[in-house]
Amino acid sequence: MTVIATGNQVRRFQHVSSKGKKFKLRPSKTLYFIAKRIVDILVSLFVITFILSWLLPILAILIRLDSKGPIFFVQTRVGFLGCSFRCYKLRTMVVNKYADSRQAQENDTRITRLGHFLRITSLDELPQFLNVLLGNMSIVGPRPFMLKDDQSFSIVVSNYPLRYCAKPGITGMAQVKGYRGPTANFHSIFHRYQWDAFYVRNAGPALDFKILRLTIRQTVKSIFSFKIKIQKYEHISINTRQLVLENVG
DSSP states (O other): OOOOOOHHHHHHHHHHHTSSOOOOOOGGGHHHHHHHHHHHHHHHHHHIIIIIHHHHHHHHHHHHHHSSSOSEEEEEEEOGGGOEEEEEEEOOBOOOTTTTTSOOOTTOTTBOHHHHHHHHHTGGGTTHHHHHHHTSOEEESOOOOBHHHHHHHHHHSTTGGGGGGSOOEEEOHHHHTTOOSOOOSHHHHHHHHHHHHHHHHHOSHHHHHHHHHHHHHHHHHHHHHHHHHHHHHHHHHHHHHHHHHHHHO
16 A cells, blocks of 8 residues: 655644653553453453354355465564564455555455455454464454555654554454544544554553444444345345346236
């Protein structure tokens, strides 16, 4: 992705992003981070053992039937303290050479039929519980960007490395605030950063549970909205077939 912003935009947003106090890790938060890691391990073990153990084989078969290519999509992303790691996802696109350089867009032709469902329901993110268990990620935290985008964003947003002070998460503050999918413009990039920075500065059990609660609610709504879209599509298809038959008759 190419980030386009004018000099005035960059200076204005750099000023805003650097207004806050400098982030310092308080000793009082040590217990929180220890507890969070324990919860990450226990929850990821539960999900891997009791959910992924039977759901992944089913999704793997569907993915292979839907399109040619591997089951998993493994991408280098930037995580804690700016260190890169291999992030696991279920493959939702046809195999293409732009997977590590071009974000998925709305109505992207690279996305498979099953891929649309996996993305809307966030089921494609389930393998990241493996990353959580390995310690690369947490359940809640700033979403990790692919290497190319992360480098581009760091150029236009001042104090961007603040994001690296927390482990990246499967879900995060920016996502529950509506900043999901492609970063279409500079405004989207900056406001994602602002919510991520807010999380880093205010991370705690209460905020984590709130983000999880909102994530579950959004996921359920997405599943129902996808079902409604399918029903509308089927209704349109039936009407179209009836119209064709009437014209033929």
